[in-house]
Amino acid sequence: MSLAFRNEIDITVWLDGGVIADVAIQPRSRPPLTRLFTGKPAASLLPVLPRLFSLCSVAHQVAFLSAIEAAHGQQAAPAMARCRLTAVVAERLTELLRSLFVGRLALDGASAAAVRAMMQATTVLGGASEGVSETLRREAVAQIKAALAALGIAGEGQALAPGSVLAAHVESCEGEGLSPPSVEQSFLTVADDLDVITRLLAGGAAYSDAPELRGEVPETGVWARWARRGPALPAADPAARLAARIAEIARLCAWLDRGDDVLDDNVVATYRLGAGKGAAAVECARGRLYHAIVLDEENRIVNFEFLAPTEWNFHARGPLVRSLKGAMLAAGRRGRDAVRALVGAFDPCVGFKLDFREVGHA
Numbered sequence: 001m002s003l004a005f006r007n008e009i010d011i012t013v014w015l016d017g018g019v020i021a022d023v024a025i026q027p028r029s030r031p032p033l034t035r036l037f038t039g040k041p042a043a044s045l046l047p048v049l050p051r052l053f054s055l056c057s058v059a060h061q062v063a064f065l066s067a068i069e070a071a072h073g074q075q076a077a078p079a080m081a082r083c084r085l086t087a088v089v090a091e092r093l094t095e096l097l098r099s100l101f102v103g104r105l106a107l108d109g110a111s112a113a114a115v116r117a118m119m120q121a122t123t124v125l126g127g128a129s130e131g132v133s134e135t136l137r138r139e140a141v142a143q144i145k146a147a148l149a150a151l152g153i154a155g156e157g158q159a160l161a162p163g164s165v166l167a168a169h170v171e172s173c174e175g176e177g178l179s180p181p182s183v184e185q186s187f188l189t190v191a192d193d194l195d196v197i198t199r200l201l202a203g204g205a206a207y208s209d210a211p212e213l214r215g216e217v218p219e220t221g222v223w224a225r226w227a228r229r230g231p232a233l234p235a236a237d238p239a240a241r242l243a244a245r246i247a248e249i250a251r252l253c254a255w256l257d258r259g260d261d262v263l264d265d266n267v268v269a270t271y272r273l274g275a276g277k278g279a280a281a282v283e284c285a286r287g288r289l290y291h292a293i294v295l296d297e298e299n300r301i302v303n304f305e306f307l308a309p310t311e312w313n314f315h316a317r318g319p320l321v322r323s324l325k326g327a328m329l330a331a332g333r334r335g336r337d338a339v340r341a342l343v344g345a346f347d348p349c350v351g352f353k354l355d356f357r358e359v360g361h362a
Helices: 033-037 046-052 057-071 078-101 109-125 134-151 165-173 190-203 205-209 222-229 238-258 319-324 332-346
Strands: 008-016 019-026 268-274 277-284 287-295 301-307 351-358
Touching: 019 319, 033 301, 046 057, 057 078, 057 268, 057 277, 057 287, 078 109, 078 238, 078 268, 078 277, 109 134, 134 238, 165 238, 190 205, 190 268, 190 277, 190 287, 190 301, 205 301, 222 238, 238 332, 319 332, 332 351
Parallel strands: 008 351
Antiparallel strands: 008 019, 268 277, 277 287, 287 301
16 A cells, blocks of 8 residues: 655744744644545554554554444453553653654664664564563563663663763753743643544544644643643753653653553543444553544444644644744754754654744745
8 A cells, every 4th residue: 555645744943033933834744544444344454554653553553453442342351451551651662762862863882782672672562462471571671671771771760870872962952052932831631532532533634633622732742741740840941851751761661660550641541432433542652642433333434533642742833833932042053953952852753844044034
């Protein structure tokens, strides 16, 4: 199957001297899944998902399977639910680490080997449909812990190892390259799930391309999860967002190591909406992912909609725009690099192109 759609986000930052006067975002275009799969058996979409979504493919598979089960009034058995949760957490850990390094850091031989080892170990844990033995699980977690330690992440709640590649990266993001404006932050939560799902099924692609809730466009992802766990937030500058990402990596590794059930975020939530109608929300690396499906009596797709975190964070009125518009920017490359770091901190699931233009010089 060959699908043609624009898989890049265009971001134009308009400068007025040392201030960001405006930010324009042209979003990606997304595959028209309802049009492509209407009338086909629900099972026919499952093997296609990894080709449609190269990033967070496990989260998409879990969301799709969970939505189908909800449509049938079923729930995954506890062992299967646990397997899916572990797979989603392992994938989230991988994606968070990937976003730190791909295209951003030059790695020495030891660090590059640690990243490869980390990716290999999380792949062992990443099967959404079948589990792994306890021995393999422990070996994979030990490999993950060793790889993170080599990169400077010693454990949950601990400071980065001095002189490590990640410590140097955090230090490079600190400074006065970008001073974000003071804005009221809003965050997507599990309490919003049913509202989002109802709007998604009613509005289809028009809603999923530009979602909103009660006139607002809340943020989702690492920073939103950080906000839910703490009463106060530091300034949401690139360094703070990077620190939150690293802290979550350590936290997820600790959860995999403990093997217990204590993990908030409502990682996988399912909703039965009536006969043949179901939905699921999965908390993946970049935020809350939604799948909603309507099936006929023959288990064929009548309607299928999905909403990815990127559509919230890179909305034309969304959190990235709010974080940039009105910000003070250092002159030259330092300021522009800080903007790029902030865009990267929101971690879109597709590539982005960033342009800078002076007001009056369009």
